[in-house]
Amino acid sequence: MTMIKVSLIMRVEEVSGSALPAVISILQGWSASIELLLLTEAPVTEPVTLPIGLVQARWVDYSVFDEGEASLALTLHQATRDSDHLLVFEARELRPLAAMLAALRGAALVTDVISIVAVDCCQRPVYAGQAIATVKTRAHNQIWTLRSQAFGLRESVSMQQTVLQRCPVVKASGTGIKVSRQPHSSVRPPLSRAEIVVGAGRGVSLQQLSVLSAIADKLGAALGGTRALVEAGYLPEQSQIGQTGEQIAPKVYFACGISGAIQHVAGIGGSGIIIAVNSDPLAPIIRHHADYFLIGDVSEVLPAILDRI
Numbered sequence: 001m002t003m004i005k006v007s008l009i010m011r012v013e014e015v016s017g018s019a020l021p022a023v024i025s026i027l028q029g030w031s032a033s034i035e036l037l038l039l040t041e042a043p044v045t046e047p048v049t050l051p052i053g054l055v056q057a058r059w060v061d062y063s064v065f066d067e068g069e070a071s072l073a074l075t076l077h078q079a080t081r082d083s084d085h086l087l088v089f090e091a092r093e094l095r096p097l098a099a100m101l102a103a104l105r106g107a108a109l110v111t112d113v114i115s116i117v118a119v120d121c122c123q124r125p126v127y128a129g130q131a132i133a134t135v136k137t138r139a140h141n142q143i144w145t146l147r148s149q150a151f152g153l154r155e156s157v158s159m160q161q162t163v164l165q166r167c168p169v170v171k172a173s174g175t176g177i178k179v180s181r182q183p184h185s186s187v188r189p190p191l192s193r194a195e196i197v198v199g200a201g202r203g204v205s206l207q208q209l210s211v212l213s214a215i216a217d218k219l220g221a222a223l224g225g226t227r228a229l230v231e232a233g234y235l236p237e238q239s240q241i242g243q244t245g246e247q248i249a250p251k252v253y254f255a256c257g258i259s260g261a262i263q264h265v266a267g268i269g270g271s272g273i274i275i276a277v278n279s280d281p282l283a284p285i286i287r288h289h290a291d292y293f294l295i296g297d298v299s300e301v302l303p304a305i306l307d308r309i
């Protein structure tokens with residue numbers, strides 16, 4: 001059997017999660033040659049604790065790329081030329097990157113992978129998470145984006161301190177491809193990795209959103225919301241939870257003034273306990289999704305909660 005080469009691409013912030021060792025342990029079952037490319041905004045000078053089994057680990061400093069350039073995509077394309085598979089650990093801002101890499105490589109792109117079945121077979125949610133599709137690809141050259149939260153570690157994987165090499169940068173200009181970055185500037189944890197997520201929907205006014213933000217800060221939670229609030233300009237685009245936003249898997253999701261539309265619920269399936277506050281007892285989030293709920297007006301409930309935590 002020919003050994004396949006797999007390149008893993010992820011942001012350095014994701015390294016400490018369980019997804020990387022979980023995926024590496026799956027790939028080791030294929031006897032794959034595995035290399036890791038870490039995207040970072042600062043040089044990696046110290047050894048990093050990584051799973052054993054990587055043939056190479058490199059870092060790419062994407063702070064050197066100017067907005068509007070395709071240099072990051074070209075750099076990764078160059079760095080992974082001899083790989084059969086590219087697995088991109090999904091972060092919202094890496095989705096366009098995966099698409100560009102697929103175009104550059106002429107590769108088959110499968111997004112939102114939640115389970116790896118075989119070298120050419122994976123599973124992904126469809127119909128806003130209502131069904132799971134098993135996707136079998138015939139292409140030799142593939143890119144999959146992985147939903148990191150879906151890959152929990154089942155067995156222990158040995159780790160070791162690993163020295164990373166710098167990946168040389170390819171500068172591109174005038175390609176007409178735009179790579180945009182939205183660095184995570186908040187002190188709150190990122191939505192995709194937060195243990196508690198506080199979510200706001202159309203039922204939350206701008207004034208109540210500041211109360212909810214204060215609750216999030218007291219709980220050390222991430223703050224997200226529905227598309228309605230993003231479109232209203234109350235929350236930044238990267239805060240959107242759902243089918244076309246972030247997928248979350250917190251221990252607790254606190255959903256306020258959110259109806260529970262199918263496209264929103266598609267992003268909260270990994271949540272442990274769902275607590276909802278809504279004035280409508282018939283709202284789908286109350287009837288079908290919440291483990292605990294409070295029927296009431298957020299303008300009364302949220303200040304009372306803030307007072308008590």
Ligand SMILES: Cc1cc2nc3c(=O)[nH]c(=O)nc-3n(C[C@H](O)[C@H](O)[C@H](O)COP(=O)(O)OP(=O)(O)OC[C@H]3O[C@@H](n4cnc5c(N)ncnc54)[C@H](O)[C@@H]3O)c2cc1C
Binds near residue numbers: 200
């Ligand atoms: C292709 C497509 C993709 C989409 N992707 C996403 C996505 O990724 N994420 C997403 O969120 N949406 C997405 N949407 C939009 C989605 O369909 C819903 O429109 C949206 O989720 C509704 O947001 P909401 O719950 O904030 O608003 P609403 O559905 O209007 O619900 C507001 C809720 O607030 C309650 N409420 C009102 N006032 C109060 C109060 N004072 N106190 C307490 N409760 C109150 C109401 O009872 C109601 O249940 C998508 C839509 C499409 C078509």
